[in-house]
Amino acid sequence: MAASVRWYSTSALEVVTGKKSALRWPRTVAEARVVQEDLRTQVITTDRCGAIRTVAGADVGFEQEGRISRAAVAVLDFPSLVLREQAIARRVTRFPYVPGYLSFREVPVVLAALQRLRKEPDIILCDGQGYAHPRRFGLACHLGVVTGLPTIGVAKSRLVGTHDPVPERKGAWVPLMDGDERIGAVLRTRDHVAPLFVSVGHRIGLEHAIEVVLACTPRYRLPETTRQAHRLASG
Secondary structure, three states: OOOOOOOOOHHHHHHHHOOOOOOOOOOOHHHHHHHHHHHHHHOOOOOOOOOOOEEEEEEEEEEOOOOEEEEEEEEEEOOOOOEEEEEEEEEEOOOOOOOOOOHHHHHHHHHHHHOOOOOOOOEEEEOOOOOOOOOOOOHHHHHHHHHOOOEEEEEOOOOOOEOOOOOOOOOOEEEEEEOOEEEEEEEOOOOOOOOEEEEEEEOOOHHHHHHHHHHOOOOOOOOHHHHHHHHHHOO
16 A cells, blocks of 8 residues: 555654553543644644545444444545445454544554555545544544545534534535634535534645535435445445
8 A cells, every 4th residue: 555654743652651662552531632632733724635536435333342343444536436445444442432532442443444455545534523623633633643644524413513504505504613713614415404514634624625525425415435434334
């Protein structure tokens, strides 16, 4: 695979483990929060993604009553959305289910699936939050920072923030606000269907992220990237 999957910065490793050479994934919420606070400073919320020719979706399912995590990555040509490549990986689940810390449960196995691709995608749409997170470091931000790839958070429900009513037509959106800060967008991807919560992951601006998500939702509420990855992860 062409992608070079990076792990934590040296500073984050020192904070979490006290050892520069250590490469241990956090096992507790306290450790995970330290990593979030450290790595969120590396999130880029402006367009640094270049031309988009392929889009990927990542989804995670669980086997053996949650003991095994199964990640699926589907890569589609853009804008045709024709499936180009897919990969599945399984890993022992190392972190509990804790809202606000789902990336520590899911990112390790997603990285394993990404490693199995022949070529890295131009951007990844994550089934979860990005910047619209209490510490501004949701799954999409985490995956973007550790891989260096552009990412977008596309969540089915709100984790934090408030918003005005969204017009019922496809393509309409309103800002998702946390106080005075715009942290994402509430986007209608189909007429009269519940909206999605879109936020920056890494290396893309919010308006561009909205355009990409709309281009990936020609027929259904969810992006085709998410639908393809979910089908694989649930199989």
